[in-house]
Amino acid sequence: MTKRALISVSDKSNIEAFAKGLIELGFEIISTGGTLKALKTAGISAQAVEKITDFPEILDGRVKTLHPYIHGGLLADRKNDKHEAQLKEYNITPIDLVIVNLYPFQEALANENTTDADKIENIDIGGPTMLRAAAKNFANVAVIVDPTDYTDILQALKQDTLDQNKRLELAGKVFRHTAHYDALIAGYFNEQTGTQYPDTYSVTYEKVQSLRYGENPHQEAAFYKQAKAVSFSLATANQLHGKELSYNNIQDANAALEIIAEYKEPTAVAVKHMNPCGIGVSDSIVNAFEKAYEADSISIFGGIVACNRPVDGNTATLLREIFLEIVIAPSFTQEALDILTEKKNIRLLEVLVEQGKSDSKKITSVTGGLLVQDQDNGMADENDWTFPTKRKPSEQETADLLFAWRAVKHVKSNAIVLAKDNQTVGIGAGQMNRIGAANIAIEQSGDKANEAVLASDAFFPMPDTVEAAVKAGVTAIIQPGGSKRDQDSISVCDDHGIAMVYTGMRHFKH
The missing domain is CATH 3.40.50.1380 (Methylglyoxal synthase-like domain)
Structure with missing residues (x-):
C-alpha cells in the first residue's frame, strides 16, 4: 500500500x-x-x-x-x-x-x-x-x-x-x-x-547552551534566552575569547550588567558571588577600573569586571595583572584583545552596555511555583529626596550619596555601602541584621570611612547603624526612611552634624 x-x-x-x-x-x-x-x-x-x-x-x-x-x-x-x-x-x-x-x-x-x-x-x-x-x-x-x-x-x-x-x-x-x-x-x-499578570502565566525560552553543571557539580543545568531578542543581555553576547560560561559565571555576569546599567559616566564594576565588590566612576575607563580595583583588591580575585566603555590597551594591561573569570565591555580594541588573549582562560564578552530600564519580568522559581515581578527599575529622583536632619548634604556629598544609592540597590539585603569620590570603599552584603552589614562595610573601608557617605537599602529599625557610622567618620547617610523609630537615628545624626537623606524608596534584594 x-x-x-x-x-x-x-x-x-x-x-x-x-x-x-x-x-x-x-x-x-x-x-x-x-x-x-x-x-x-x-x-x-x-x-x-x-x-x-x-x-x-x-x-x-x-x-x-x-x-x-x-x-x-x-x-x-x-x-x-x-x-x-x-x-x-x-x-x-x-x-x-x-x-x-x-x-x-x-x-x-x-x-x-x-x-x-x-x-x-x-x-x-x-x-x-x-x-x-x-x-x-x-x-x-x-x-x-x-x-x-x-x-x-x-x-x-x-x-x-x-x-x-x-x-x-x-x-x-x-x-x-x-x-x-x-x-x-x-x-x-x-x-x-496591557495585561501584565494574567491568570495563567505562559512564558517561553530558547536554549542557548547546556552547561557543564549548575551552582555545584552535582547539579545539572542549561542556559535559556527569552524568545524576544534583547540586545543588553548575556544571551546575545559575543564571546571573543575563553572557555564557555558556567552557571555561576552567567549569574555573576548578569549582576554586573544590571549594576553597570545604573551609570552614565565611564564606570567599571567588579562582581563576586552576585554582589559588587568594587565600583568606580571616573573620566576614563582606565581610571574607573583603577578605582573599582582599589575598592577591594582582595575580593576582585577570581571575579568579573564589567565596563561601560570600550576596553583599550591601558585598561587591558591592568586587567591582565589580576585573575579574572570574565571581562564584559561594549567592545575591545585590537591592542586590548592582543593583551588579554594571552591569558588562556579569561572570557571576553562583547555586550551592548546600556543605561536604562528593563521591561522584562523578574522570574524566580520556588518549590512548586514561580514568583514574578517587575524589574527593580526604580531610582529615587533627587527632586524627591527629603532631608529630616538639621544639616543638608553638600554638593560633593550629594554626588557621593547618589553614587552609593545606585550601588546599594544591587547588593544583597541587608545591605550597606560606604562610598567616597565616586568609589565604593566598603560593602556589607546579605547579613541577617543591618548593623552586621554596616560593621562589615566599615571594617572593610578602614580609614577611608572617614568623610565617606553611607547608603542603606532599607530603613534603620534602630539607631545602632548610625552610631557605628558616627564612630567611623561618615558625614552623610542616604536611606529610604519610614521606620517607627526614625527619630532616634535623626537625633544621632543631628548630635554629630551628619546629613541624612530620605529617598522614600526601598531596594531590598533577595
Whole structure:
C-alpha cells in the first residue's frame, strides 16, 4: 500500500532533497500553497490538498487543510477496527508522515516594520492543528517539525528503524514547538491589552547552551534566552575569547550588567558571588577600573569586571595583572584583545552596555511555583529626596550619596555601602541584621570611612547603624526612611552634624 506524506512548510530549508528522498522510498506527497509550488518547480511529483479534499483553498489560504479528508487521515487509529471501517466508508486515505512548520510569527513579532495586521496574519491555524493531530496519533503518524531532523528521518525510513521511541520523541518536539508558538502569541496579546499578570502565566525560552553543571557539580543545568531578542543581555553576547560560561559565571555576569546599567559616566564594576565588590566612576575607563580595583583588591580575585566603555590597551594591561573569570565591555580594541588573549582562560564578552530600564519580568522559581515581578527599575529622583536632619548634604556629598544609592540597590539585603569620590570603599552584603552589614562595610573601608557617605537599602529599625557610622567618620547617610523609630537615628545624626537623606524608596534584594 502506498504511503502518504503531507508537506506544508513555511521554512523550506532542505525540503526539496527530503521530498525527493521520500519519493524514492515510495511515498505519495500531498502539499499546499507555496510548498506545492516549490516542489513542482523542483520537478517533484506532488498532489494539491484541494484535489484530495475536493474543496478549494479559501479565505486567502486561512482554510485549506481543515477538512475531514485530511484530519481523518491524521487521527485514525490503525489498530481500531471501527476507525478502519470509517476510513473505508468515507473513502479517507491514511496519512503516514507529516512535515509541517509554521508561519513565522516570531520573526513578524521581532520585525519593527511589521504591522499588527501582518502579525495577526502570521498566526498559523492549520499548521498547529495538523501538527497536534499527528503528534497525538504518533503511534500511526510520524511528524516532523524541525528541518534539522530530515536527514535522520530519511535514514530511519530507509533502514526501517523509525520505531515508537523515535516517534514519541518527534511528537514531544512538536508539542514543545506549538507550546512555544502559542506562548509567543499569548505574550503578544498580553502586550496589546496591557495585561501584565494574567491568570495563567505562559512564558517561553530558547536554549542557548547546556552547561557543564549548575551552582555545584552535582547539579545539572542549561542556559535559556527569552524568545524576544534583547540586545543588553548575556544571551546575545559575543564571546571573543575563553572557555564557555558556567552557571555561576552567567549569574555573576548578569549582576554586573544590571549594576553597570545604573551609570552614565565611564564606570567599571567588579562582581563576586552576585554582589559588587568594587565600583568606580571616573573620566576614563582606565581610571574607573583603577578605582573599582582599589575598592577591594582582595575580593576582585577570581571575579568579573564589567565596563561601560570600550576596553583599550591601558585598561587591558591592568586587567591582565589580576585573575579574572570574565571581562564584559561594549567592545575591545585590537591592542586590548592582543593583551588579554594571552591569558588562556579569561572570557571576553562583547555586550551592548546600556543605561536604562528593563521591561522584562523578574522570574524566580520556588518549590512548586514561580514568583514574578517587575524589574527593580526604580531610582529615587533627587527632586524627591527629603532631608529630616538639621544639616543638608553638600554638593560633593550629594554626588557621593547618589553614587552609593545606585550601588546599594544591587547588593544583597541587608545591605550597606560606604562610598567616597565616586568609589565604593566598603560593602556589607546579605547579613541577617543591618548593623552586621554596616560593621562589615566599615571594617572593610578602614580609614577611608572617614568623610565617606553611607547608603542603606532599607530603613534603620534602630539607631545602632548610625552610631557605628558616627564612630567611623561618615558625614552623610542616604536611606529610604519610614521606620517607627526614625527619630532616634535623626537625633544621632543631628548630635554629630551628619546629613541624612530620605529617598522614600526601598531596594531590598533577595
